Amino acid sequence: MYLSRVEIDSNNRAKTRDLTHLGAYHNWVEQSFPAEVEAGERQRHLWRIDQLSGKRYLLILSEEKPDATKLAMYGVQGTVMTKSYDHLLDTLQDGQRLQFRLTANPTHTITKPGERQGRVVPHITIAQQRQWLIARAEKSGFELMQSVSAENPDGQPVWSFDIVGREWPTLHRRTDRGVRLSRVTFEGLLQISDVATFKETLIKGIGREKAFGMGLMTVIPEA
Structure with missing residues (x-):
């Protein structure tokens, strides 16, 4: 790679x-x-x-x-x-903490009663987009940590990542005049829980619209 x-x-x-x-x-x-x-x-x-x-x-x-x-x-x-990229892949191991950056297309499927196939729609709010990544972490071979910050007066846990960019770039398809895709960039800290699965995630990406600039996660050792 x-x-x-x-x-x-x-x-x-x-x-x-x-x-x-x-x-x-x-x-x-x-x-x-x-x-x-x-x-x-x-x-x-x-x-x-x-x-x-x-x-x-x-x-x-x-x-x-x-x-x-x-x-x-x-x-x-x-x-x-x-x-x-092979050297980095070869050095990864279970339990390792890494800083990550991911640009993705957070979506979900809405299926109405009587429909055989649901409609894929983007997540709109920051809370929905954050939860989208949280829900995919385990099956992607990593964990997103939580901590309690002294700066958070209600004592609610703080996740180890944040959203640093949200855009709606245009994609022109042959069949229509163009659509806008939700493009969200996440940054933060993760911990590898299943190194084999995590390597597949880095190589194959996360989510939809991979051909159009979504899904690539890159990592570096924790600072």
């Missing part, structure tokens, strides 16, 4: 004029693997957009290395970086 990053050249509007919706970013990611495109056997690539210190980055997790030239298509010159 490889983790790649490039700074998006946001200040060059002529260069990035095509990046107006999630489908354009998806196409950028796919075109960064020309061998797969040519063979007609495209792999699933997890990706997301990070905003750090006023700069925007495209981050990709993939089985094969992307083509650096293609990845730099909308990027700042000299900012393409690719490194092996």
